[in-house]
Amino acid sequence: NAGVTQTPKFRVLKTGQSMTLLCAQDMNHEYMYWYRQDPGMGLRLIHYSVGEGTTAKGEVPDGYNVSRLKKQNFLLGLESAAPSQTSVYFCASRRRVSYEQYFGPGTRLTVT
Amino acid sequence: AQSVAQPEDQVNVAEGNPLTVKCTYSVSGNPYLFWYVQYPNRGLQFLLKYITGDNLVKGSYGFEAEFNKSQTSFHLKKPSALVSDSALYFCAVRPGGSQGNLIFGKGTKLSVKP
Numbered sequence: 001n002a003g004v005t006q007t008p009k010f011r012v013l014k015t016g017q018s019m020t021l022l023c024a025q026d027m028n029h030e031y032m033y034w035y036r037q038d039p040g041m042g043l044r045l046i047h048y049s050v051g052e053g054t055t056a057k058g059e060v061p062d063g064y065n066v067s068r069l070k071k072q073n074f075l076l077g078l079e080s081a082a083p084s085q086t087s088v089y090f091c092a093s094r095r096r097v098s099y100e101q102y103f104g105p106g107t108r109l110t111v112t
Numbered sequence: 113a114q115s116v117a118q119p120e121d122q123v124n125v126a127e128g129n130p131l132t133v134k135c136t137y138s139v140s141g142n143p144y145l146f147w148y149v150q151y152p153n154r155g156l157q158f159l160l161k162y163i164t165g166d167n168l169v170k171g172s173y174g175f176e177a178e179f180n181k182s183q184t185s186f187h188l189k190k191p192s193a194l195v196s197d198s199a200l201y202f203c204a205v206r207p208g209g210s211q212g213n214l215i216f217g218k219g220t221k222l223s224v225k226p
Contacts, residue, residue: 004155031212040121042202042218043156058213090155099144099163099206101214103155 002026004104006091012110013081021076021107023091030096032074033058034066036087037106043090049074050096081111114139116205118217125193125224133188133201133220141208145186147177150200150219159201162186173197193224 007022023032030051035043045058049068063085065077074093078085088108092101117136125131137143144163148156160171167179177188186203200221204214 033213040218043216045213048213092156094212099212099214100146100158100161101156102158103148105155106153 004091004093004102006089006104006107008107009105010108012112013078014112015082017081018077018079019081019109020078021089021091021109023074023076023093023104024072025074025091025093025102026072027093027095027102028071029093029102030071031094031101032068033092033101034064034074034076035090035092036060036085037090038087046076046089081109083111085109086111114205114207114215116203116215116217118201118203118220120220121218122221122223125222127195127224127226128192131190131193131197131222131224133203133222135186135188135203135217137184137186137203137205139205139207139215143208144206145177145179146204146206146214147171147175147186147188148202148204149173150202152199156202159188193222195224195226198222198224 004025033048034046044060047066049055052071055066067075091104094101146161147159150156162169162179170176200219202219203217
């Protein structure tokens with residue numbers, strides 16, 4: 001039981017490049033989330049999904065897109081990376097009936 | 113606006129002494145409250161939660177937290193700190209009536225010295 005996994009662990013992009021971060025969970029959780037963590041800012045919600053095929057915007061969605069084609073996967077895309085998107089990205093998931101979230105190990109992204 | 117405050121960026125404690133990490137919140141309805149811990153280069157780990165019932169909640173690794181509705185606080189405590197407790201601690205709240213999205217505090221770095 002791997003829990004929540006994220007791919008890749010590290011990435012360096014040039015401004016304007018695109019990439020996709022993959023989150024996978026094997027706990028059959030309905031809800032999935034993408035956060036970014038910046039020093040002194042805590043965690044901020046980018047997008048979330050309450051089920052397969054559905055997504056919604058969080059607190060800081062601009063510059064990101066997401067897709068949830070399969071229940072176990074939640075993809076975060078950056079179409080045109082900007083230095084302001086340099087951050088550590090965390091994926092999380094939870095069961096519909098329980099509010100505690102389970103987090104992945106994070107992806108450290110640097111945009112130069 | 114709904115928010116969570118962790119008023120201390122850092123808390124320093126000597127090993128064996130009690131520790132407290134503070135959290136206050138400002139949300140509508142009856143909140144659900146959570147504490148998470150983050151070790152270096154790791155994701156967040158769930159410690160404990162308050163949903164309803166007894167105001168004193170016990171969690172993992174000997175931690176506990178006390179819900180105080182009148183003071184809108186949910187402070188994390190441990191009777192005897194360990195060096196291995198050194199980490200970043202986050203308080204989070206689910207506002208009452210919301211669909212479950214959490215609002216996180218900015219985090220408090222706990223440093224336990226031998």
